[in-house]
Amino acid sequence: MKIGDCMKRTVVSIPATATVGEAAALFAARHVGMLPVVDESGRPVGVLQLRDLLALVMPDFVRLVGDIDFVHDFGAMEAPQPSPEAMARPVREVMQPSLSVEETCGLLRAFALMRQRDLHDLPVVAPDGRLVGIASRVDIGAALLASWRPPPKGDAP
Amino acid sequence: MIPGLLATLIFVVSLYLIFSEKLNRTIAGIAGAAVMVGAGMALGFYSEEEAIAAIDFNTLGLLLGMMTLVALLEPTGFFQYLAVWAGRWSRGHPVRLLVLLGTVTTVLSMFLDNVTTVVLIAPVTILISEILGVSAVPLLMAEALLADTGGVATLIGDPPNVLIASAAGFSFNDFLTHALPIVAAAWLTALLLVRYLFRVELGQRPPNAEAVLQLNPAQALDDPVTARKVLVVLGGAILLFFIHNRIHLSPAFIALGAAAAALVWVRPDTHKTFQRIEWGVLIFFIALFVMVGGLEAAGVLRAVAGLMARADGVPPMLFGVMMIWGVAALSAVVDNVPITIAMIPVIESLGVVGMNIRPLWWALAFGAGFGGNGTIIGSTANIVVASLSERTRTPITSALWNKRGLPVMLATCAVTSVLYVLAFPLLSR
Numbered sequence: 001m002k003i004g005d006c007m008k009r010t011v012v013s014i015p016a017t018a019t020v021g022e023a024a025a026l027f028a029a030r031h032v033g034m035l036p037v038v039d040e041s042g043r044p045v046g047v048l049q050l051r052d053l054l055a056l057v058m059p060d061f062v063r064l065v066g067d068i069d070f071v072h073d074f075g076a077m078e079a080p081q082p083s084p085e086a087m088a089r090p091v092r093e094v095m096q097p098s099l100s101v102e103e104t105c106g107l108l109r110a111f112a113l114m115r116q117r118d119l120h121d122l123p124v125v126a127p128d129g130r131l132v133g134i135a136s137r138v139d140i141g142a143a144l145l146a147s148w149r150p151p152p153k154g155d156a157p
Numbered sequence: 158m159i160p161g162l163l164a165t166l167i168f169v170v171s172l173y174l175i176f177s178e179k180l181n182r183t184i185a186g187i188a189g190a191a192v193m194v195g196a197g198m199a200l201g202f203y204s205e206e207e208a209i210a211a212i213d214f215n216t217l218g219l220l221l222g223m224m225t226l227v228a229l230l231e232p233t234g235f236f237q238y239l240a241v242w243a244g245r246w247s248r249g250h251p252v253r254l255l256v257l258l259g260t261v262t263t264v265l266s267m268f269l270d271n272v273t274t275v276v277l278i279a280p281v282t283i284l285i286s287e288i289l290g291v292s293a294v295p296l297l298m299a300e301a302l303l304a305d306t307g308g309v310a311t312l313i314g315d316p317p318n319v320l321i322a323s324a325a326g327f328s329f330n331d332f333l334t335h336a337l338p339i340v341a342a343a344w345l346t347a348l349l350l351v352r353y354l355f356r357v358e359l360g361q362r363p364p365n366a367e368a369v370l371q372l373n374p375a376q377a378l379d380d381p382v383t384a385r386k387v388l389v390v391l392g393g394a395i396l397l398f399f400i401h402n403r404i405h406l407s408p409a410f411i412a413l414g415a416a417a418a419a420l421v422w423v424r425p426d427t428h429k430t431f432q433r434i435e436w437g438v439l440i441f442f443i444a445l446f447v448m449v450g451g452l453e454a455a456g457v458l459r460a461v462a463g464l465m466a467r468a469d470g471v472p473p474m475l476f477g478v479m480m481i482w483g484v485a486a487l488s489a490v491v492d493n494v495p496i497t498i499a500m501i502p503v504i505e506s507l508g509v510v511g512m513n514i515r516p517l518w519w520a521l522a523f524g525a526g527f528g529g530n531g532t533i534i535g536s537t538a539n540i541v542v543a544s545l546s547e548r549t550r551t552p553i554t555s556a557l558w559n560k561r562g563l564p565v566m567l568a569t570c571a572v573t574s575v576l577y578v579l580a581f582p583l584l585s586r
Contacts (some may be wrong), residue, residue, distance in 0.1 A: 009241025060549035061284035067234075068284075070241060070376035075368025 004103030007124050007133035008145040013038045016045055020094055021087040024053055034121040035055045036131055038093045043129040045094035053094070055070065056082045100125045103132065107144045110135065160202035164455035167193050168448050168499075173345070176491045183437040186444030188565060193451035203277040203454040211450020212443050215323040216316075217408045220439060222412025223313060227273050228433035229419050230387045234379035236265065236277035244285040247360060249366025251291055252358045256300055259281060261350060262300040265539075267314045268395060271304045279545050285372075289363040294553055295355035297546055299348070301538040302530050302565050308349050309526030310340035312408060313398065314574030316442075317497040317525040322408070324501045325518040327400040329408065335519055335584055339576045343527060343569040350568050354561045383423050388499035390419040445498045448586040453502050462506030472580050477520040478574045484524025485570050489531030489563075497525050516577075516584040525572045534559040 016021055023035060027050055038045040057080040061066060072080045100123040101110055114122050114137055122140070124133040171189030174180040190208075197203020230236075233445070239261045247254035258278065265274040279297055286293035291396050308314035312322045312332045321327065352359060380383060394415035397404075401411055450456055500521055508514040529536030533543050533555045546553040577584065
């Protein structure tokens with residue numbers, strides 16, 4: 001089985017020129033965790049994850065203090081709004097470098113790539129580089145596990 | 158003549174490399190030391206045996222012992238615990254928070270390494286400021302300024318003090334009777350001045366004062382068992398420091414003995430513990446000792462002292478005050494450890510030509526300690542809070558430090574100079 005067999009073919013993507021504010025609205029409306037960022041010809045140029053946007057409002061101490069389980073109330077940082085400047089930035093400046101595979105990519109390879117890059121969704125492209133689908137860790141993992149054969153009967157330890 | 162010139166050249170080039178940060182200071186130090194010993198052996202003014210004899214093992218032992226205790230205490234979360242506790246006690250009141258965090262940092266840095274203290278307290282300070290919705294800048298700057306100021310009060314508070322105590326033969330209690338009262342006045346001056354200079358920021362009412370009450374100090378203390386063990390040992394060591402002269406134990410022996418006791422009691426993962434010890438700093442000290450030993454052997458320091466002794470007409474009191482300001486100005490722009498190590502033999506040779514050098518040692522300690530407050534690069538604690546703040550949304554800039562830190566340095570040096578003159582008879586004893 002290849003990634004082309006388990007991916008979703010309707011992909012929500014966003015142009016590189018869109019703003020952070022537009023991306024946030026799209027994430028909220030479509031309830032997705034990642035948006036492939038595409039150029040005018042529909043080729044992915046980067047990926048934008050929910051956490052890239054949330055990083056804009058994450059308190060600095062989360063990065064600086066190792067263990068934050070003693071903080072029970074984020075106080076002033078609880079309901080933060082990004083600055084208007086941050087909202088107007090193009091997604092090109094916030095996105096991560098693109099990672100995509102072709103439809104013929106094996107499932108375990110796809111899963112390993114996502115694990116290494118800490119991605120939860122993987123864009124899939126046609127041989128000409130256009131975005132044709134997207135597969136989540138769950139899509140890939142479930143397809144992999146479904147291929148496992150049950151142990152032969154009577155052989156149980 | 159030639160050995161003196163050559164030794165001076167080697168020392169000056171090494172210092173230039175250290176201070177300009179063209180080369181890591183440990184690398185520059187060890188290279189300079191190697192060249193110094195090589196030149197000494199070639200020209201016959203400095204031998205390997207003399208180089209080893211120039212290393213002050215009392216200083217190294219004390220530093221290594223205290224570093225080991227800190228390395229054991231660091232991962233327990235004890236520093237974090239104190240900072241969180243200070244945050245809760247402040248109930249979100251900015252000035253109270255300034256005083257509490259400043260006091261915690263100062264007390265810790267009087268007995269432990271300033272840099273470690275600031276490294277561990279500053280992130281929690283940023284946390285408390287963020288959940289309160291106030292600027293962390295006044296608190297972070299206050300912590301660095303007060304830690305550096307407070308560290309001058311004890312023999313073990315600051316590396317220059319360790320060096321001075323070892324050279325002058327001062328005991329732990331000498332620091333408490335001679336330095337502590339003056340440092341306390343300087344510290345209070347620094348605190349009041351920070352309060353005044355940041356009056357706008359500290360005057361804000363935090364929008365979320367209740368959030369700090371939800372902080373749980375007990376959860377911040379990750380390993381209370383180890384923390385308790387190390388604190389018991391540390392407390393024992395501090396008690397021994399008080400009486401070390403009477404029981405004829407060197408501070409180095411007490412610190413290393415305490416480190417040994419703590420290691421036996423805690424039995425940590427030694428790999429991790431010893432990784433936390435700053436070996437680079439210890440090697441830097443050794444390299445500086447070897448270089449200054451070369452200067453001494455080449456007769457340079459005697460020549461310098463001879464020049465200074467010509468200023469015989471200068472009253473000793475004025476000489477001391479000039480030393481406070483001169484050393485402070487130098488240590489505002491460069492590391493105070495090399496300055497101290499280079500000044501020690503100069504002061505010693507002034508003693509040889511008949512001057513009462515006891516007050517000069519204190520002037521050196523005050524100048525080296527308070528001078529670091531003047532610039533963002535003046536002390537390692539300053540560099541640490543500045544680089545931490547660069548990872549936040551409100552970085553501390555060099556210009557800001559000149560506006561808020563430099564006045565603190567000038568004020569503490571001024572207060573110290575006045576008290577130095579008033580207490581001169583006591584400091585001469």
